[in-house]
Amino acid sequence: MQKKKTRSPEIAFTRLESSPVLILDGAMGTELERRGFKTQLPLWSAQALLDAPELVLQIHKDYIEAGADIITTNTFRTNPYTIEKAGKTGVEPAKLTKLACDLAKRAVQKSRSAPPQAVAGSVAPIEDCFSPQLYPGEKLAETDHYAHIKNLKAGGVDFILAETMLSMKEAIIVLEQAKKLKIPIMVSFALNKDGDILNGDNLIEALNQVSKYQPLAFLINCTTLDIIKKVIDSILVVAKIPIGIYPNFGSPVKSEFSKYLTPRKFTEAMIQFSKKGVKILGGCCGTQPKHIAALAKIIKT
Secondary structure, three states, X not given: OOOOOOOOHHHHHHHHHHOOOEEEOOOOHXXXXXXXXXXXXXXXXXXXXHHOHHHHHHHHXXXXXXXXXXXXXXXXXXXXXXXXXXXXXXXXXXXXXXXXXXXXXHHHHOOOOOOOOEEEEEEOOOOOOOOHHHOOOHHHHHHHHHHHHXXXXXXXXXXXXXEEEOOHHHHHHHHHHHHHOOOOEEEEEOEOOOOOEOOOOOHHHHHHHHHOOOOOEEEEEOOOHHHHHHHHHHHHOOOOOOEEEEOOOOOXXXXXXXXXXXXXXXXXXXXXXXXXXXXXXXXXXXXXXXXHHHHHHHHOO
């Protein structure tokens, strides 16, 4: 009888301390679109949980086979606020989140890769991730993030990945809810062209504030490599926690990306970040399993 693989954040972060980097998976939403599934706001990638769950499962499997150490649940938009906004009165956030968690865990359990992958529960800004001005306020954010993180914990994720955070204020709220629910967390911010957080908050100040909560790591995502290059040295010199990046390929225009990189070019750029001391590498919008595979081939040999 085959021994069942176990998962835990401790597995991932023991490896983080003993190896050059951990590899995060790549995009889900844009990968769904590339494979023919038409996403639509406000549910975006979460709609596929209702209409094409096997496609979500296959994408998770493909990232695992590509060499990802961390698999991210397709829960970027399964929070109660977004489901209500989408008018999905018959959809229960807890059940949809559990489905997303189950798909990620199934992919890990069926994987032939070793050692086992960690499963990160995605938490997004409560509103549109590129529109800080739409933030609905602290009270609603606290309630919604608490409910979403509670659902993710019940779904069995190893830790929370608060991603594409667009303000220090909302990121702190997410950190506080994770602390209340006693689940580990990573925090990732999206940046504007000047290298600040999207709402204008200073990135170094955010690192200092976030570090007080002792997160597993501090990351930058959904930001082009050109912008990340501007800020990474200033982050690394002061960081006391692991730093990670998972860049996007710019703004999509007719399903193409303004900064699209081939797997080879993507890997070359990411290797330079690993040499600087970046410990977690992955991909955001526009990246595909082939980009993660090319990166893993170099990192793991």
